[in-house]
Amino acid sequence: MLLIGFSAFGYPKPAAVPYRWELTFEAGDLRMYRDAATGARYWYFTYTVTNRTGKDQLWAPSFVLFTDTGDVLQAGRNVPNNVSEDILKMLKNQFLEDQNQIIGELLQGKENAKEGVVVWPATNLEVNEISMFVAGISGETARVKSPVTGGEVILRKTLQRNYLVRGDAGQRGSEPVELVDETWILR
DSSP states (O other): OOOOOBOTTSOBOOOSSOOSOBOEEEEEEEEEEEOTTTOOEEEEEEEEEEBOSSSOEEEOOEEEEEETTSOEEETTTTOOHHHHHHHHHHHTOTTEEETTTTOEEEOBSGGGOEEEEEEEEOOOTTOOEEEEEEESSBOOEEEEEOTTTOSEEEEEEEEEEEEEOOSOGGGOTTOOOEEEEEEEEEO
16 A cells, blocks of 8 residues: 555645646636526536546546535536536537536547536525535545544545635626635545
8 A cells, every 4th residue: 555645634645746647637717607597506617638647548527516605516416407508608619518528538648638617506605615626637546544434445636626706606797716726635
């Protein structure tokens, strides 16, 4: 078992230099979308992922939003198909794929990069802080003992992006949410 660095608090940290495959992930902005038909609001996020690992990789990412209002939102869950389709049309990018279409083999090289959009329902507009967790970018893992069950748990290297929502989230239109910081964690 490879030992990963541990912090003073006892939780593991990702290796300072990647020792497993890692994709190039270029993040776009986190924005709000309002469905004209229903008035419902949704968060959406665009990105580009490129495989420069030397080997074709499976791209099956996981995107989760945590809000300071207690919401834990899995990308795509409770998002009507027409909302994803409307966002794709609005963005006018023929290469952009939604969170389901984009899953599959990611071939090597910049010419095979994939552009994606992910969508979450904005269930509470009183939000001030949002954390996004993106898993599937790296093959790095760590095995740790669960303090609750005593069994082994596998943690995966995950990109954490923290945002600050200034003002009224429902009135912001498609103005990008402010990115405060970005870090790698094992989750």
